[in-house]
Every structure is written in structure tokens, then in C-alpha cells.
Amino acid sequence: MGRVALVTGGTRGIGEAICVALKNNGYEVVANYAGNDQAAAEFTKRTGIQAVKFDVSDFDQVTAGIASIESSSGPVEVLVNNAGITRDGTMHKMGFDQWDKVIQTNLASCFNTCRCVIDGMRERNFGRIVNIGSVNGQAGQYGQVNYAAAKSGIHGFTKALALEGATKGITVNAIAPGYVETDMVRAVPAEVLQKIIRTIPVGRLGQPEDIARSVLFLVDDNAGFITGSTLSINGGQHMY
Numbered sequence: 085m086g087r088v089a090l091v092t093g094g095t096r097g098i099g100e101a102i103c104v105a106l107k108n109n110g111y112e113v114v115a116n117y118a119g120n121d122q123a124a125a126e127f128t129k130r131t132g133i134q135a136v137k138f139d140v141s142d143f144d145q146v147t148a149g150i151a152s153i154e155s156s157s158g159p160v161e162v163l164v165n166n167a168g169i170t171r172d173g174t175m176h177k178m179g180f181d182q183w184d185k186v187i188q189t190n191l192a193s194c195f196n197t198c199r200c201v202i203d204g205m206r207e208r209n210f211g212r213i214v215n216i217g218s219v220n221g222q223a224g225q226y227g228q229v230n231y232a233a234a235k236s237g238i239h240g241f242t243k244a245l246a247l248e249g250a251t252k253g254i255t256v257n258a259i260a261p262g263y264v265e266t267d268m269v270r271a272v273p274a275e276v277l278q279k280i281i282r283t284i285p286v287g288r289l290g291q292p293e294d295i296a297r298s299v300l301f302l303v304d305d306n307a308g309f310i311t312g313s314t315l316s317i318n319g320g321q322h323m324y
Contacts, residue, residue: 093167262318
């Protein structure tokens with residue numbers, strides 16, 4: 085059996101592509117999801133990958149969820165923090181709940197999951213953690229102070245945890261995707277989306293598989309000299 089990999093927000097879009105790529109490369113994959121039971125069941129039927137429900141913003145749920153995964157599948161040695169939401173709005177119209185929900189789901193979740201697996205990774209002297217940031221955490225985006233703050237925080241979180249894990253065989257890296265063709269991006273009005281595409285030098289949206297291939301590279305056993313890095317995958321839209 086391959087190493088156990090947990091992918092949060094793993095049943096749709098980028099998360100699904102990551103799960104499938106990991107499974108196809110011999111990992112024992114578990115996908116986390118938050119609420120859509122029907123979509124999760126369809127995902128499992130389509131991919132053969134187990135889906136486990138818990139809210140990544142709730143530390144107690146994460147603790148119980150990961151304990152259950154490790155009891156049934158073995159220790160989590162690969163963690164991909166992909167779960168994320170948007171609650172867009174300009175600052176003068178944004179309510180605290182819009183701010184807090186995004187910070188808790190997108191950023192605090194990284195603490196929750198990493199805290200639950202880090203002790204085991206240290207004991208085994210091996211771990212691979214990949215946190216999914218965003219080009220908007222690097223460049224900012226109008227109407228997304230909450231999302232940009234959370235994703236920017238992920239990049240700092242990644243560097244600090246990488247320093248802590250370096251002597252224990254644990255690598256911690258981030259990927260900052262640009263605009264990828266997912267349900268979230270497809271929901272953008274067509275005229276706005278075309279304007280966005282015109283700002284991307286390669287002239288197209290990314291595909292979920294573009295991100296998945298990069299995750300495979302970073303979690304490989306032979307990638308032990310890469311840590312604390314952010315890999316920008318945005319078609320040249322923002323060169324950071």
C-alpha cells in the first residue's frame with residue numbers, strides 16, 4: 085500500500101484532480117469534504133476514492149476526522165490543504181461573518197490539519213505538506229480582502245512550518261494557482277472572465293490537472309530538498 089494522502093476540499097475541482105493524480109501514482113488517498121453528501125458520493129463512485137466529511141475550520145472535527153482516517157487507513161504522511169471558499173465584498177460592505185468564515189476555512193484550517201498530523205510526521209521522520217494558496221494572495225484582488233489575507237497568510241505559514249520540519253524529514257511547500265477552470269471561476273460573469281483571460285500571457289485559464297501535476301512533484305519521496313517554497317502556476321499573470 086502506498087503512503088496515505090489526505091486532500092481537504094478534495095471532491096471537486098482542483099481537489100478532485102489532485103486526488104485522482106495521487107491515486108494514479110500509488111498513494112492511498114482520502115478526500116475531505118464539508119457538506120455536499122450527494123456530490124461526495126458521486127465523487128467516490130466516479131473515482132473509487134474514499135470521501136470523509138468534516139469541517140476543516142473546526143479543530144475538534146478535524147481531530148476526530150483525521151483520527152478516524154488514521155485508524156482505518158494508516159498514518160497521514162501526505163497532506164494537501166486545498167479547502168477554500170470565497171465570500172467577496174469590498175471592505176465598506178463586508179460583514180464580520182464574511183471575513184471570519186473565509187479566514188477560518190482557508191487559513192485556520194491549515195493549522196487545524198497540520199497540528200493533527202505533525203507529531204506523527206516528526207516521529208516517523210517523514211512528511212509532505214502542500215498548502216494551496218492563490219495568485220490573489222500574492223497580488224491582491226479588488227473585493228477580496230478576506231480571501232487575499234487568508235491566502236497570503238498561507239504563504240507565511242508555509243515558510244515558518246517548513247523551518248520547523250526541516251530537520252525531521254518534513255517538507256512544507258505552497259502552490260499559488262492563478263485562474264483555473266473550476267466551478268468557482270466559471271461562475272464569474274462571462275465578460276469579466278474574458279477580461280481576466282486577457283491579462284494571462286499564455287492566453288487561457290489553467291486546468292485543475294496543471295495544479296495536480298505540481299502537487300505530485302512536491303510530495304514525491306525524492307523531493308526532500310524542496311521546502312518553504314511557493315510555486316506560482318498562473319500562466320505568467322503575476323511573476324512573483
